[in-house]
Amino acid sequence: MRIVLTGGGSGGHLTPLEPIIDALRLQFREYRGRLPVWIDRERLDIYFLGILDAEGEKFFTRLGVKAFNIPSGKLRRYPSTLTISDFLFRLPLGLLKALWRMWVIMPDAVVSKGGYGSLPASLAAAYYRVPFLLHESDALSGLTNRWLAPLATVITVGYVATRHGAERYKQKTVVTGIPVRAELFREEQTAAKKRFGFSPDELVLLVMGGSQGAEQLNRAVLESLPSLLTEVGILHLTGPRHLENVRAAAQERMAHISRPHPYRTFGYLSDTIGQAIIAADAVVTRAGATALAEMAYARKAIVIVPLASAAQDHQRQNAAVFEAAEAAVVVSPENLGRALLVQSVRTVLFNKPIRTTLIKNIGTLSHPRAAHDIAALTFKLAVGLAPIQPAVDAGPPSAS
Template identity: 30%
Template sequence: MNKVMLTGGGSAGHVTVNLALIPRFRKEGWSVDYIGSENGIEKQLVAPHEDVAYHSISTGKLRRYLDIQNMKDPFKVAKGVFQAYRIIRRRKPDVVFSKGGFVSVPVVVGAWMNRVPVIIHESDLTPGLANRLAIPFARAVCTTFPETEQHLDKGKARYVGAVVREELAKGRAERGRMLCEFTRQKPVLLIMGGSLGARKINETVKAAMGRLAERFQVVHLCGKGQVDPSVRYPFYRPFEYLSDELPDVLAMADIVLSRAGSNSIFEFLSLKKPMLLVPLTKEQSRGDQILNAESFRKSGFCEVLQEADMTADTLADSLFRLYDSREAYRSRMEQYEQKDTLEQLFRLIQAAAKKPG
């Protein structure tokens, strides 16, 4: 039996590709292990897969700014490397697949120390800090954007396209309407701020709801602990997050307001959902979402509203404009060539597991 060790975490974006791959591995009879942090979102997301053995390790945050924790975290990372090394030595996987995030660095190094081949996946247009640290220890780096290849060693880069969870295509709009108690008479706006929520988006949506409610039924994924009970409208449905119900809610949505994380926007693209993207600022991130959003804007798949320009009025105006132009966006999305990325990625991992180091 082939054995794969998956890693990645810190946000849902660093887990969703792994979640898409797990059923494919199990279908082929592979044994699947997962290394993540003790309290990260990855542990929560992997938990429903009872046939996946989850292992926790110590992890530190890799910061680009001065912080007292920067003195402590190298010791946490070193401890994580030792723990990952021992887990990999004991479980003996044939290959390690890393989706990125801070927790993945010790796992990649631990795999390299055990001479286990590593395949990395990079969702964003440019590699994140964790993946940049891990790439020297990897055999190949699979990319979502073709432009990413110019930032990598050509001998390691593999353009595979976007991995989209198969279950998203199985959503049913009628089930989504039943969940939210929505009607067919009014269009649906889905607001997604990311797995950790988006406080600025949430605050601006609250200020704009008077106008938005006149035109849309709104389902709002606010993030953990960010549902505001004071926001009450007849067809406004806030949730912290959705899991099994998400495909149905996406199926009923006419347009989407979202951050610009790569996994999410490619999922919206695959479902032909016109989107207004509000990327994280450079102060909040390394600027990857700004590049993602600009790439989609140039392709005609979305409208972009920078957070610095976002007010209740500019948000409402942008969403109204997006909805009025929705058919033009859908037409351009129909021309996008969807690759069978999941199968291609599985074959690359399978080949690495069989190929001697």
């Protein structure tokens, strides 16, 4: 059996592929004896066709997935000659490479995570009439996914709101939730706190702004250190580019704080991000779909500061889902400053009724079986079954 994965454009389009790959392999071992005779039952070969940088190559090498770099074109929302060159040269080249690779592999099904990097391989799948699953994690569908929606065999989404926003395709849209790497969240909180140098009875605040949105949060956190470090320990993910500057600025501010709680800084965490989330008693985060799914899975009290420059303002839409469910405190990025950040953190940590409500409600937005359901749908597509959903949504269905 052969499955092609595609996606790319940002880390958020690749990270959910890892639990999907694990689920595909697990289900293949369980169900290969029931596969039709025209599908190879002896082995499962998984490929990736999409934009690859050095980190992406390491990512797929670690997962044992054969990956091929397929260039694509990015439609920028501002005047740029790069957009013209992308669509005149890179996208046509990517389409030719994708058509060739897809013909050589000729997979049984394709899983597209979206992002502009997924466009060539998804179009190639449609050209060869290979059934393909299109996944949208954000509450507002991205531009590439809106282009691909008419061609997709089935669409999976992270939120009920996303399905309601795609009226034309509701019949082939399934609410699965967003895949998360469950194995990252198995450590006890006491052990996780010790891992990062905090005492077990110490309150810990995790701040994570992501590679694109760290600078504004870093500035607000640094301004808030004199107030926050007298009450909580802080685990601060600054973004790789900002780490040294933040450390230097923090040392200056901490010199004037009497007996501060520990302040730990990292540029970025990958394999230990789950332990960092577990260690936290509260989290300040941007509104990337995967990050929010991880918070929901771990049932954390969170403060969301959407990234104002996110494409199509999709982070505000993601944050709105959590705010409507009373599952997070949302702070507008235009209003973010020391006073509002400190007030919001104190609310989610020390206001017991609000904290209890947030933790209870954020759990309702978690879909632990998301990767399993997407893998199950992929196998159904491979054997010629395209699930049709009822017009009236009844909540997240199981694909098992």
